[in-house]
Amino acid sequence: MLFKKYHIVIFKDKQGTCRKVGLRGGVFLLFIFLFAGMAAGNVFLWQRYAQSMKVEKSLSLAEKTIHEQKTQLLGLAQKLGALQKSLSRIHDFDSKLRVMIDLDQDSSQTVTPKGGIQSETFSNGYLPLYRQELLARKMHSFLKQLNVEARLEEVKQQEILAQLREKNDLLESTPSIWPTTGWVTSPFGWRTSPFTGKREHHPGIDISAPPGTPIYAPAKGKVILSGNRHDGYGVQVKLYHGGNTVTRYAHMKRSAVKQGQEVTRGELIGYVGNSGRSTGPHLHYEVRKAEVAVNPMKFILN
Secondary structure (H helix, E strand, O other), X not given: OXXXXXXXXXXXXXXXXXXXXXXXXXXXXXXXXXXXXXXXHHHHHHHXXXXXXXXXXXXXXXXXXXXXXXXXXXXXXXXXXXXXXXXXXXXXXXXXXXXXXXXXXXXXXXXXOOOOOOOOOHHHHHOOOOOHHHHHHHHHHHHHHHHHHXXXXXXXXXXXXXXXXXXXXHHXXXXXXXXXXXXXXXXXXXXXXXXXXXXXXXXXXXXXXXXXXEEEOOOOEEEEEEEEOOOOOOEEEEEEEEOOEEEEEEEEEEEOOOOOOEEOOOOEEEEEEOOOOOOOOXXXXXXXXXXXXXXXXXXXXX
16 A cells, blocks of 8 residues: 555645646655654754763863862962972071071081972972872972971071070170171172282172161171271271171271270161272171181171
């Protein structure tokens, strides 16, 4: 019955004409199967599309979460790096205090932490590691190292506080602040002489500043020299701080103290100038212990 010939009649509205199309049953059945197959295929493709959209949305959300976690990890890594730098500054401050109060330096040396050597910074050692798991493990290791160093530093600070209580007078007499404001143009140590061009040892630091800039005593002491001695240093002041410690302030414009005068830390002692053998306005600042020149930067705390 299905394979008989069928006729489809198409009437044209309001014209009274019609058109007849003949189809065999097999062709008609084929159209039915094709329509059913297309409908089923559309349903299947729609389901697949819905599933793919759901997976894509989940993947996008996961990528966003991973990006946020990665950003947080890197931000934490930078904060840990800054924390390590702060700990390093505390360690340097500790070393300066020990020099000032003549405390044994060997006791301030710490063992190499388990997490790595102290000189390796967290930023240089860990920030290039962008894999999250590896970065997290490195941060945990660094935190353990930092915890050990912080505890050791706390012990050293307690030791220093105890020494400071015993050596309060020594601390007051130890030069520990900048004598003037300006820029260090020539540090302590070997350099090329600006006058002869030969290699020479510079026994202090040169602080460049405008003429007339005030110069202050970095600690209490007694003025043992004040004025122009025509020895290349020009107008100068020398302070004796006790404990075989002497400081010199040279190339001054003029002195504000007299020989034999007692001064305290922060008291005005003169003004920056360009007297003596000088290439420009600056203060030549020396610290000597038992007549031996030492680097003034080891004593400056501010």
